[in-house]
Amino acid sequence: MTPDPALLSDLRAALGPDAVLVSPEACAPFECDALNTQRHRPDVVALPRSPEQVMAVLRACSRHATPVVARGAGTGLSGGALPVAGGVLLVLARLNRVLEVDPARRLARVEPGVTNLEISAAAAPHGLYYAPDPSSQVACTIGGNVAENSGGVHCLKHGLTVHNLLELRVATIDGEWLTLGSAAGEAPGLSLLALLTGSEGMLGVVVEATVRLKPLPERVELLMAAFGDVRSCADAVGRIIASGIVPAGLEMMDAPAIRAAEAFVRCGYPTDAAALLLCELDGLEQDVLHDLQAVESLLRECGATTLRVATDATERLRMWSGRKSAFPAVGRLAPDYFCMDGTIPRRHLADVLERIDEMSRAAGLPVANVFHAGDGNLHPLILFDAGQPGEVERAEHLGAEILELCVAVGGTVTGEHGVGVEKLGPMCTQFGADELEAFHGVKRAFDPDGLLNPGKAVPTLARCADYGAMRVHGGKLPFAHLPRF
Amino acid sequence: MDHDGTDELVAQVREATARRTPLRIVGGDTKWFFGRAVAGAPLSTRGHRGILRHDPAELVLTARAGTPLAEIEARLAGCNQRLPFEPPHFGADATIGGTVASGLAGPARAWAGPLRDFVLGARVLSGDGRVLRFGGEVMKNVAGYDVARLMAGSLGILGVLLDVSLKVLPVPPGERTLSLDVDEATALGRLAEIARGALPLSAGSWIDGRVYLRFEGSDATLDDVQARVGGEVVADSRGFWAGLREQTHPFFTGTSPLWRCIVPPLAPPLSLDGAPLVEWNGLQRWYRCAPGVSAFEAAAAVGGHATLFRHGTDAPEVFAPLAAPLLRLHRALKLEFDPAGILNPGRMYADL
Numbered sequence: 001m002t003p004d005p006a007l008l009s010d011l012r013a014a015l016g017p018d019a020v021l022v023s024p025e026a027c028a029p030f031e032c033d034a035l036n037t038q039r040h041r042p043d044v045v046a047l048p049r050s051p052e053q054v055m056a057v058l059r060a061c062s063r064h065a066t067p068v069v070a071r072g073a074g075t076g077l078s079g080g081a082l083p084v085a086g087g088v089l090l091v092l093a094r095l096n097r098v099l100e101v102d103p104a105r106r107l108a109r110v111e112p113g114v115t116n117l118e119i120s121a122a123a124a125p126h127g128l129y130y131a132p133d134p135s136s137q138v139a140c141t142i143g144g145n146v147a148e149n150s151g152g153v154h155c156l157k158h159g160l161t162v163h164n165l166l167e168l169r170v171a172t173i174d175g176e177w178l179t180l181g182s183a184a185g186e187a188p189g190l191s192l193l194a195l196l197t198g199s200e201g202m203l204g205v206v207v208e209a210t211v212r213l214k215p216l217p218e219r220v221e222l223l224m225a226a227f228g229d230v231r232s233c234a235d236a237v238g239r240i241i242a243s244g245i246v247p248a249g250l251e252m253m254d255a256p257a258i259r260a261a262e263a264f265v266r267c268g269y270p271t272d273a274a275a276l277l278l279c280e281l282d283g284l285e286q287d288v289l290h291d292l293q294a295v296e297s298l299l300r301e302c303g304a305t306t307l308r309v310a311t312d313a314t315e316r317l318r319m320w321s322g323r324k325s326a327f328p329a330v331g332r333l334a335p336d337y338f339c340m341d342g343t344i345p346r347r348h349l350a351d352v353l354e355r356i357d358e359m360s361r362a363a364g365l366p367v368a369n370v371f372h373a374g375d376g377n378l379h380p381l382i383l384f385d386a387g388q389p390g391e392v393e394r395a396e397h398l399g400a401e402i403l404e405l406c407v408a409v410g411g412t413v414t415g416e417h418g419v420g421v422e423k424l425g426p427m428c429t430q431f432g433a434d435e436l437e438a439f440h441g442v443k444r445a446f447d448p449d450g451l452l453n454p455g456k457a458v459p460t461l462a463r464c465a466d467y468g469a470m471r472v473h474g475g476k477l478p479f480a481h482l483p484r485f
Numbered sequence: 486m487d488h489d490g491t492d493e494l495v496a497q498v499r500e501a502t503a504r505r506t507p508l509r510i511v512g513g514d515t516k517w518f519f520g521r522a523v524a525g526a527p528l529s530t531r532g533h534r535g536i537l538r539h540d541p542a543e544l545v546l547t548a549r550a551g552t553p554l555a556e557i558e559a560r561l562a563g564c565n566q567r568l569p570f571e572p573p574h575f576g577a578d579a580t581i582g583g584t585v586a587s588g589l590a591g592p593a594r595a596w597a598g599p600l601r602d603f604v605l606g607a608r609v610l611s612g613d614g615r616v617l618r619f620g621g622e623v624m625k626n627v628a629g630y631d632v633a634r635l636m637a638g639s640l641g642i643l644g645v646l647l648d649v650s651l652k653v654l655p656v657p658p659g660e661r662t663l664s665l666d667v668d669e670a671t672a673l674g675r676l677a678e679i680a681r682g683a684l685p686l687s688a689g690s691w692i693d694g695r696v697y698l699r700f701e702g703s704d705a706t707l708d709d710v711q712a713r714v715g716g717e718v719v720a721d722s723r724g725f726w727a728g729l730r731e732q733t734h735p736f737f738t739g740t741s742p743l744w745r746c747i748v749p750p751l752a753p754p755l756s757l758d759g760a761p762l763v764e765w766n767g768l769q770r771w772y773r774c775a776p777g778v779s780a781f782e783a784a785a786a787v788g789g790h791a792t793l794f795r796h797g798t799d800a801p802e803v804f805a806p807l808a809a810p811l812l813r814l815h816r817a818l819k820l821e822f823d824p825a826g827i828l829n830p831g832r833m834y835a836d837l
Contacts, residue, residue, distance in 0.1 A: 105750040106681055149627050156624060162634070176810035183749035184768050188790050188805040189815055189833065190643075191588075194634035198627045215683040239541035244565055244655035246544075258581050260622070284683065286705045343623040345543055357591050375624040381542065413626035430628055434615045441821030442630050445814060 003044045007064040011088070014056035016447060019094075021045040030071065030089050033424055034136075035079040042069075043082035049094045049173065050177050051111075051207035057090050059175045061451055068173075069453050070201040072113060072144030075136040077339060078420030080147065080200045080456055087454075092143050093321055095207065098122045099183045107166055107183060112143025112206050116150075119211060128213040131158035132417070135324060143206050149198030151416035153249045153323075154280075156374035158214065160416075163198040169208035170196060173447045184212060195442070200418050200457040203446040209385045217282035220248070221292050222316045225299045226273035226306035230254060233275035234349035237373045238277065241346070243298060245291050249280035250374030251323050254353065257368040257381075258322075259328060264329035267322035270306050277304075277373065278323055295384035326370040327381065334366070334383035336392075341423075342406030343415035355405055356380055363398040366389075377415035378406070404429050419457045429463035436461060487535030489645055492615065499614035502825045510829055512551060512742050514576025514605035516587050517794050520640050521688055521803055530582050536560055537648060538622070545605060545622045547650040548556065550582025557581055559655055561731040569597035569654045573730045584647040585587070588638020591730035592688035592699065595680065595765035597654075601637030606650035609636060611643070612823025622650045641829040642837055643822040657701040660687070662725060669754055669763070672696040676766040677751050684710055688726055691763040692736065699726060727807040729764060736762045736771065742797045744772045744780040748789030755783045779803050791800065804833060 003022060011020045021027050022044055031041040048054045061068040067087035074081055083089045095111035098118065102108070103126035107313075108119055116137040119130040133152035134140055140150070145161045148166065167181040181193035196203055227233040232251060240247065253261065253269075253276045262269040269276055279295055281288045292309065299307055310316035322329075331337055344352055353369060360367040366383045380402055384395040403413040403426040413419075413426040427436070439458040442449065459467070492738035501508050507525035534551035541564040548557055556576055561567050571591030572584045590600050606620030609632070620626055620633030630722075636646060667675060672691035679686050679698060685706065688699035698723060700710045709719070718727050728734040737743065746755060747769055755761070756778055761770040771794075772780055790805040797803055807815065812834070819826065819837050831837065 031791060089806055107750075123751065149631070151625050157604070159598070160625065161629070163598060172810065173812075174590070178814070179808070182747070182790070184747045184789055186599060186747045188788075188792070189807050189811060190639055190818065191635055191637055192811070194631050194637070194641070196550065197633055203630075215681065218683050223518065241544060242542035267570070284706055284709075285686075286604055286709065287702055290705075311697065329689065343625050345540075345545070345622055347540055347543060372625070377623075377625045410621065411623050411625040412621050412628045414628050415623070418627050419629075427628060431618075435617050435619065435625055435629065438611070438615070438617050438619075439629050439634065442632065442818065445817035445821055 003391040004064055006035035007060055007066055008044065009065070011044070011057060011288050012325050014060065015046060015048055015053050019047040019049070021047070030074070030091065031077040031084065033071070033074040033079060035077055035082070035420065038079045038082050038421055040083045040085065042089035044088045045091055046088055047091050047094055047369055051095070051169070054090070054092070054095070054205055054207050055171045055175065055177070056086065058171050058173055061088055062173050062175060065449065065451070066347065067451050067454050070143070070147070070205050073115065073139045075140040076144060076148060076420065077287070077341070077417040078414070078422040080420035080453070081135070082421055084454055090205065092141070099208070101126065103128060105183065107210055108145065108213055109208065109210045110142055111208060113141050113387045114144060116140050116145055123213045127216050129216055130211055131164050131214050132161050142209050142211070146197055146206050146209060147199065147201045148416070148418045150391060151372070151375070151377070152454040153251060153372060154251060156372070157246045157248045162194055164212045165193060165197060165209060166212055168193055168196060168206050170204040171207055171216040172204045174451070177206065193239035198418070199419065201453040202443055202457050203314070203452065210353055218280045219285045220280065220316070222319055223279045223292065224296060224306070224308045224319050225277045225279070226270045226302040227277070228273070228305050230275045230353050231350040232303040233277050236277060236299055236304070237349060238346055240295055241374065243294060245281070246295060247279050247295075247374060249278065249455040250372070251278040252276065252371055252373035253323065253326060254369040254441040256333070256366060257370045258328040260333055260368060261322035261326050264332060265321050265325050269317050269322050273305065278319065289386055318373050330368045330370070330383070331379045333368070335385045335387060337384065338382045338395055340380045340382065340399050340402050341414045341417040342403050342411055343375065344375045344409050344411035345408050346373070348409040349373065349376065350407060351477065352378070352405060359398060359401055363394055365395055365398055375415065376411065376419065400426060421456060423465060424459040425467045427459050428467045433461055433464070435477050436464065486771045488532055488643050489518040489549070490530070490533030494530070494533060494645060494647070495614055495616060497635060498610055498612065500833050501526070501827045505825055505827065507674055507827050508832045510586070510645055511578060512580030512583035513553070514575060515576030515579045516583055516589075519561055519589070520588055521835070522799070523829050523832050525830065530580060530645065532763065533548065533647065539564070543622070544654050545620055545650055546579050547648060549648050550580060550646040551584070552581050553607070554579040554581055554584055565656050567656050568592060568603070568651065570600045570603060571597070571730060572600065573619060573732070573797055575731065585637055585646055585649050586639060592690065592726045592764060595689065595768055599637070601634045603652045604634050604637050604649065605652055607633040607636050607687060609644035610647055612825055612828045617644070624652065628796055636680070640832045642819060644828065647784075650816055657685070658703045658723055660699055660701045661707045662697055662699045662719035662722040663711060663712065663714055664719050665716040666697050667681070667691070668694065669760065673751065673754070673761065673767045675762075679714070680766040684713070690729060697725065734762070739773070740796050741773045742776060742793060743795040744774055745771065745792045746770045746784040746789055746795040747777045748784060748787050752787040755780070755787060757783045802835065803829040805817060807834070
């Protein structure tokens with residue numbers, strides 16, 4: 001589609017001609033985010049350098065009734081930054097300044113294009129860090145983290161993005177500035193800071209974030225435990241938490257994931273194990289050592305076959321390396337994979353893993369499991385070959401079944417990757433028409449004309465009617481045998 | 486005693502919407518003084534009560550809105566767990582619904598985070614009588630907008646809370662409160678300095694020339710902290726902090742207007758008369774002001790905001806004024822969730 005010349009002229013006047021891309025070659029790199037099965041080359045890419053220029057882009061889009069999609073580094077896994085036809089792609093990567101690190105007040109003020117890891121790097125000289133650590137933290141930006149409410153391996157104890165934000169400066173599609181929250185962490189009125197967090201760029205564009213910094217822990221210990229069966233490992237997760245210990249990280253891998261990781265990075269995982277648990281403890285020296293002993297004896301009671309505590313930081317990093325490279329490691333096993341992101345109540349871990357295994361066999365597609373066990377956030381990786389006729393559809397179908405199972409046991413279709421375009425269908429499983437209509441109502445309050453990232457995050461009722469027709473066979477609800485609550 | 490009163494509440498709200506009669510949502514009516522006065526027929530959530538789920542290994546508790554806060558805290562204590570934000574009761578009848586709707590947190594706020602950080606899910610009855618479920622009972626959930634957290638502190642203007650799911654946490658093995666003699670300016674610096682470190686400081690306040698620091702952890706840790714920080718041990722640690730949380734401390738008696746000022750870390754003393762009672766390591770400062778005196782400007786001058794917390798329900802506004810674009814958004818959201826404007830009208834701001 002050829003962009004509206006009046007819009008282009010407004011954008012060029014506000015940003016300068018070199019910050020507005022229209023040629024197919026220049027726009028091509030922005031055609032997808034990390035969900036690369038969905039692509040659409042943008043007609044216009046705007047690259048503002050300041051909050052005022054961001055506002056100018058939004059005002060121009062509003063004036064010309066043009067949809068606008070905000071994008072950070074494009075590391076999102078659900079297609080939230082997928083360009084929309086006839087729209088402007090608003091790339092925030094050039095707003096990349098750390099504006100302030102205030103060690104005395106333990107906060108940092110940054111522009112949206114600053115990467116997650118840059119915040120911790122800027123805070124490190126003061127013995128502080130920014131806690132949420134999504135696996136893409138080298139590349140992903142804080143603006144994107146706010147849009148997705150990103151988690152990471154340490155969020156059971158240290159919180160999600162929403163728990164570590166103090167204040168947001170937001171530009172609305174109506175051309176107004178909003179300040180949400182405050183450096184004190186509270187503000188009068190409704191909690192719009194929490195509402196904006198995780199709203200996938202549908203309600204406003206963040207131009208500045210003030211985040212909380214935490215002191216680096218005095219002591220960190222990492223413990224690895226192997227199990228002969230998945231159920232014992234899953235039970236150990238519940239036992240640790242019920243004992244009153246909140247680990248900084250509690251990660252689990254199943255046999256296919258363990259073997260793939262070991263073959264990929266040689267991190268010392270026992271390849272004969274059915275399940276592996278990594279438990280990280282952090283805090284004051286005495287507390288960590290006390291908890292470490294308690295966790296060790298609990299894991300023995302739960303039937304751990306191998307138990308190892310990292311002796312130093314080098315070994316700790318090596319033990320983590322297998323977990324952190326698990327996705328690419330599993331990726332070597334098949335030409336393609338889908339990464340699912342359901343979250344379930346922890347008590348159902350073992351049952352759900354068993355069910356996923358049965359579904360995987362029935363579908364004839366292998367599934368490897370790597371996940372944040374402490375949070376109950378599963379990442380089943382469905383392996384397939386897009387080159388084989390029908391395999392993409394079978395993999396998508398298996399993925400949808402897994403997410404429906406997560407909802408059926410009281411969980412959610414997405415724990416941390418967001419809905420984007422990827423999970424619009426599964427959203428219809430989790431929410432009824434009234435909730436979806438309420439979400440559209442929230443959208444209307446911020447963006448009455450539906451110009452910000454249209455078509456993402458919340459499905460239309462019509463789409464859900466189509467999805468229902470596809471998913472419900474023979475009038476039977478999926479997993480009718482499972483309790484629903 | 487446990488009862489699912491959803492149907493009764495839905496019927497009352499639908500009738501009120503049809504007749505356009507305003508409702509004043511009431512749990513235990515312990516926080517009646519907080520916010521502006523509402524002229525409306527009472528809608529009681531007391532009959533909708535009961536703990537629905539609590540599995541200690543999940544760190545989640547789900548309860549109906551009319552469940553007494555005391556019942557929930559007793560259940561959690563039995564499993565050595567607690568609500569980490571240490572909510573004030575302000576009376577024996579406080580309910581969990583009122584707790585979430587008021588969004589108030591106690592002395593542990595600066596350490597644990599605000600109440601909204603612990604809201605995982607909510608079932609909400611909208612003003613037009615729809616029963617809506619947002620969030621869930623899991624720690625991580627980014628499906629749909631976070632309307633459950635939006636309910637925290639919303640004072641009932643968007644919907645009637647039916648059920649809430651909250652994240653709970655284990656109780657540390659012990660607590661110890663240390664007290665040191667210092668003036669306000671020194672105390673503010675000392676509180677901020679200790680809060681910056683990795684010490685397990687779970688509450689910090691300054692009152693009547695003394696700073697009070699509560700630490701939580703194992704005995705060995707607490708001994709270590711005491712050696713590092715110094716000061717005197719407060720004998721009745723629990724009683725002392727309960728006095729601040731429930732505002733039974735003598736500072737809070739009397740009927741002169743009570744202002745709550747929330748300010749950024751290291752904000753200087755405010756230009757208001759009288760010595761404040763300082764909580765949350767300096768972030769929350771209480772003032773007793775003369776009638777007619779406003780603290781809005783003084784708090785805003787240091788980058789914070791003030792609330793006329795008690796003894797001011799006849800004042801035109803008790804919450805700090807919102808910027809115009811923010812107020813417009815509040816109105817637009819109110820219209821979506823409560824189109825007839827019948828739920829707690831005016832409790833937060835005059836025309837909401």
